[in-house]
Amino acid sequence: MSSIRELKTVEEWKAAFPVIRQLRRTVNEDTYLELVNQASQNEGYHLMALIEQEQIVAVTGFMPMTTLYNGPSVWVCDLVTDEACRSKGYGKQLLDAVEQWAGAHGYSVISLSTGLQRQDAHRFYQEKMGYDKTSYVFRKELAE
8 A cells, every 4th residue: 555755854855866866867865865955944845755565656846835927836846756666646646645735735726847858747747637738947057
């Protein structure tokens, strides 16, 4: 039987890293831990895991925010299911948990972005989860 729980300690964050690494391939464990800590303290970032037979098989990271576009909302920063465990409904279960968290905390909008090349993810969000494609996300890295 699977369960979903919020990960709050460094040890729990470390346990989720092998799954997160499948989505965030350029981030090493030390940087990941530093970023989760910073985002948790500064942005209200939450990390949740779906656990199946005592193993983390899917992870989501999200944070509440307020923007003029969405008003009070939740931004899903990360959502990944272990490559060996895909197509078992784990991503849906985690997004359902984010929706429940958002509703319980007074948020009525959830947003996320995904890479242009991730057609399977686009179908999942639109067809299985009921998300609308409303915009493109643009990014620019500033020189140091």
